[in-house]
Amino acid sequence: MMNTATNAVVVENLEKRFGGFVAVNRVSFEVAKGEIFGFLGPNGAGKSTTIRMLCGILAPTAGRGVVAGYDIYTQSEKIKANIGYMSQKFSLYQDLTVEENINFYSGIYCIPAELKEERKNWVLEMAGLREHRRRPTALLSGGWKQRLALGCAILHQPPIVFLDEPTSGVDPISRRAFWDLIYDLSGRGVTVFVTTHYMDEAEYCDRLGLIYRGELVALGEPERLKRDLMAEDVLEVLCEHPETAMGEIEQLPGVKEAALFGRGLHVVATDGEAAAGEIGELLARSGRRIERIEKIVPSLEDVFVSLIEARDRAEQPQAEVKR
């Protein structure tokens, strides 16, 4: 049974095929009202395809979905009135000024005449574009464009917003400013569904879905994903000449992988305690000074990489058999 009373988005076995290619493979998840839900995955994983199906602009091949209480097959127009959508590519009119773009979407969303001015000012304020209101949109910087696009998508104050990679190609300061806006929306009770391939941004979300090759490989709060989903332990090793030590450490039994991370190494091992001892011995033998060997909470990147590597390993034998 789908719970649509407390959930803004409910998806069951949603699937999209383009000919023989499966872009989204039977994904199921729920997004609670008011939460910031992150959809994390590499380019081409199926993030945009999923978001487009949820916004009612792409027909799914199979599965079920309810957004804002409306069915994605039969009530897509009702959905469109209750969501704000910001597509991946900047999609406002470049030859129109900031104000003209806002006025256009204000008309499209049928904002009542007495509220128009107030909403426009709200968007201009929020995007920091008050002084640039008469500038052609084409002349704005990337960060401003993104904030204006968000503003135009939420003029009608929808309960849910879908943001498809809103910060791609934007400088770090503007990215930070954009996330402040997302928190601000969330604070007003708006459900935010956001896709990204930035790991740091994923940490800002209340809950995450990890999507890889069209499949949902993990789902949960960032903290829980980091704690529970990694079978192996991650050790942080700070020592002299980590770049040469890396190869030697990888040879140790029980060590799965070693990678440079910052000024030290991240070592993935089946048993952290045992591996820590062995690494200590190895480094002592080669005469490298050891600063620290410590079991750490894995980063999202560690989790994601380990999950998709496990999946690739599991899929390989299948592929061989098929051949």
Add this chain to the structure above:
Amino acid sequence: MKIVRITAVARKEFLHVFRDYRSLMMAIAIPIMMLVLFGYALTLDVDNVPLAVWDQSGTAQSRDFIARFDGSRFFSVRGTVVNQREMDYTIDSGRALGVLVVPRDFAQKLAAGRAAEAQLIIDGSDSNTATIALNYAEAVVQGYSQNLVFQAIRRNGLPEPRQPLNVKPRVWFNEELESKNFIVPGLIAVLMMVIAALLTSLTIAREWEQGTMEQLIATPVKGPELILGKLIPYFAIGLFDVLLAVLMAEFVFHVPLRGSVLFLFSIAVIFLIGALSMGLVISINLKNQLLAAQFAMVATFLPSFLLSGFMFSIANMPHAIQVITYIVPARYFVTTLKGIYMKGVGPSVLFAEVVFLMIYSAIMFTIANVRFKKKLS
């Protein structure tokens, strides 16, 4: 359907047109240019055919005969030749379209009361002009010999004979038989068909190409609201073009407008809705500006130019082609405009044409609405 949304789309579309000088050029400058070019160049009138003479007789009679040609508005004598080589050269180089050769014994034969001969050599490479020139020449010669006969009779003191048959032809509608009078009204129709379809063929494809459509289809705007909103500005431009064309016909080409101006504009309104919607249908289906513009050009220009009866009479076409002309909307607009301009007729005579144009516009508008989907494919 909400008026607010339609006006929002229409206003935005107006801004696009006025910000982009190329689209303004296309909307205003091209119709004027085409009207001037076609209006002046496309003339079927054969006047002042350039003629050279080889007057071997060199007598008062031969000069009188030549003056008959030069004096008519159909021919103008541009020079003389004195031998075969010069005559060949004059025709080959195109300095004259024909050479009138008056033989040495022209005056003697006339004086002796025998039939004199003269030769007219015409450049037949343009068969249409050559045929008309020959007909003119025949008329001039006939008038000249009739005159001689009457002179002889009078000189002999006999009563002038009564002509047995006297046909008095009267040309209706285009009394001076000037080709601009029927070309310009038809030209307005052809022009409007091409311009209207071209204008709207870009508008939806542009939004798909630039990615703005993806944002738009994720809003509650309805297909018909978008279609109507996009039609309004181009409809205004189209109507302005018609006004421009009518004014040019009046003041530049001096084509008399005999029918009702109100009726003319009413028909233009119906026709524009159809042609603009057709441009939208092309744009919706092709989703690519370059492709859509080229397709719109080919799909409108050739049929309206060749199969509308604008220049080439439909009655003279092979039967199979005649059947095809029934589905060329410009055919009905051409007929209507010619009727209004030259015959001054109204809806009672042009009823069928008006009904067809209405059906055409309704079909095109419906297809545009049905074909436009708020989904990505």
